[in-house]
Amino acid sequence: MPKITKRLVEAAEVREKDYIICDNELRGFAVRVLPSGKRYYLVQYRIGTRYRRMSIGQHGVLTAETARRAAFNLLAAVKDGKDPAGDRKEGRTALTVAELAQRFDKEHIAVRLKPGTAQEYRRNLRRFILPAIGRLKVADVSKADVARLHHELRHIPYQANRNLEVVSKMFNLAELWGLRRDGSNPRRHIRKYSEEKRERYLSPAELAALGEALSRAEQEGVEDPYAIAAIRLLIFTGCRLNEIMTLKWGYVDFEARCLRLPDTKTGARIVHLGAPALDVLSRIERLTDNPWVICGKKLGARRTDLQPPWQRCRKRATMRLWAHAQGSVAADLVHQLERELDREPTYDECFAAAKELGLDLPTGLVDVRIHDLRHSFASGAVALGESLPMIGKLLGHTQVQTTARYAHLAADPVKAAAERVSGNIAALINGQTGEVVQLLPRAGEPRRTRGALVSGSADKAS
Numbered sequence: 001m002p003k004i005t006k007r008l009v010e011a012a013e014v015r016e017k018d019y020i021i022c023d024n025e026l027r028g029f030a031v032r033v034l035p036s037g038k039r040y041y042l043v044q045y046r047i048g049t050r051y052r053r054m055s056i057g058q059h060g061v062l063t064a065e066t067a068r069r070a071a072f073n074l075l076a077a078v079k080d081g082k083d084p085a086g087d088r089k090e091g092r093t094a095l096t097v098a099e100l101a102q103r104f105d106k107e108h109i110a111v112r113l114k115p116g117t118a119q120e121y122r123r124n125l126r127r128f129i130l131p132a133i134g135r136l137k138v139a140d141v142s143k144a145d146v147a148r149l150h151h152e153l154r155h156i157p158y159q160a161n162r163n164l165e166v167v168s169k170m171f172n173l174a175e176l177w178g179l180r181r182d183g184s185n186p187r188r189h190i191r192k193y194s195e196e197k198r199e200r201y202l203s204p205a206e207l208a209a210l211g212e213a214l215s216r217a218e219q220e221g222v223e224d225p226y227a228i229a230a231i232r233l234l235i236f237t238g239c240r241l242n243e244i245m246t247l248k249w250g251y252v253d254f255e256a257r258c259l260r261l262p263d264t265k266t267g268a269r270i271v272h273l274g275a276p277a278l279d280v281l282s283r284i285e286r287l288t289d290n291p292w293v294i295c296g297k298k299l300g301a302r303r304t305d306l307q308p309p310w311q312r313c314r315k316r317a318t319m320r321l322w323a324h325a326q327g328s329v330a331a332d333l334v335h336q337l338e339r340e341l342d343r344e345p346t347y348d349e350c351f352a353a354a355k356e357l358g359l360d361l362p363t364g365l366v367d368v369r370i371h372d373l374r375h376s377f378a379s380g381a382v383a384l385g386e387s388l389p390m391i392g393k394l395l396g397h398t399q400v401q402t403t404a405r406y407a408h409l410a411a412d413p414v415k416a417a418a419e420r421v422s423g424n425i426a427a428l429i430n431g432q433t434g435e436v437v438q439l440l441p442r443a444g445e446p447r448r449t450r451g452a453l454v455s456g457s458a459d460k461a462s
Contacts, residue, residue: 004021009059015035027075028071054074096137096138100174103177146187150193212320223309229284231309236274239374240265240396247261247292319344322361322364379409
């Protein structure tokens with residue numbers, strides 16, 4: 001066997017069938033001569049009982065010496081227990097992230113996730129994850145690739161973190177399915193962005209404005225009555241949006257005054273109803289061919305999107321809030337436009353006029369999300385002195401930590417009491433009388449409370 005050189009390769013005879021010339025110095029290094037006259041360098045080796053042959057490249061594109069060095073490195077890898085030909089074949093047939101996502105959807109998203117969560121997972125994959133790393137091989141995705149995806153969404157930190165969770169779950173399953181080695185999840189050690197938990201509660205004035213806006217929209221017939229009913233049910237029950245939008249008449253128990261929901265975010269639960277919620281339900285038109293409480297426009301379908309009517313209603317509520325704020329810049333502007341237009345102005349007309357005049361209008365309810373109605377229901381329960389465990393039952397929480405976010409509201413009455421007590425003591429120290437309540441009157445001594453004298457014996461008798 002001669003040594004493979006440029007001269008040898010170019011002088012090799014072309015035959016009717018391809019044949020191989022082996023190198024006499026580097027065992028396993030060879031050149032194949034094809035009937036077409038093309039020459040290809042290759043390596044040959046065994047892995048156990050399996051014979052492998054792997055192409056290095058075409059003569060002319062590679063020199064004989066370059067091919068020899070490549071062959072030396074490949075054969076050295078074989079001595080270390082590796083299989084270069086097998087690795088190359090596996091790399092060619094390896095799944096891309098886009099293909100992994102298809103299996104992830106079929107075997108996890110569609111089977112284990114609730115419809116709302118599944119929809120969000122698919123949206124994240126379609127809009128963010130696959131455009132960024134979909135073409136990469138599953139085995140080739142690195143922490144740097146995932147960190148880059150996360151960083152590019154830094155302007156929307158909540159969305160960035162949700163994408164990180166989807167990537168994490170998908171690559172955990174890739175390890176389980178044998179597509180990556182154990183412990184190689186590329187999401188590991190990538191820190192989430194901090195998220196500010198929004199706690200927006202409607203004030204009594206805002207609730208009154210929203211109620212007025214809903215009533216007027218109903219009277220004028222400018223909004224879908226089912227949409228108005230859905231918003232009212234959210235206000236009066238504290239339910240999650242999906243729980244009301246997917247509510248069926250079969251779940252409503254008027255006799256027991258409750259909703260029997262078979263499947264929610266936290267599993268099956270019973271929602272007890274007060275009189276206002278029951279009144280809303282009793283006034284909703286029931287369609288014989290539609291099982292849903294909140295009906296859609298299509299025959300037999302439910303309404304799927306509450307955002308457009310909600311946004312219009314919260315703008316109307318903001319207008320009512322501005323108009324009732326006597327003496328404010330917003331009220332003056334609303335009344336001025338009413339006189340100029342000879343009708344009630346819209347939110348957009350007020351906003352445009354304020355911008356033209358360089359005025360800053362209060363936000364009103366335009367920053368209130370539908371989910372904030374649930375928070376407002378909880379804050380109303382706290383204001384009435386309900387305990388956190390009771391609020392958790394009302395909202396259908398299964399974890400104490402979830403309800404704990406309202407703990408600071410429960411402390412408000414205590415703070416108010418502390419303010420009254422400390423104020424009373426301060427008044428006593430300063431020698432004030434009248435509205436002051438003496439905390440510990442001496443036996444038999446009259447006690448002055450809010451200007452009225454009450455004898456110690458009378459207190460004792462009561």
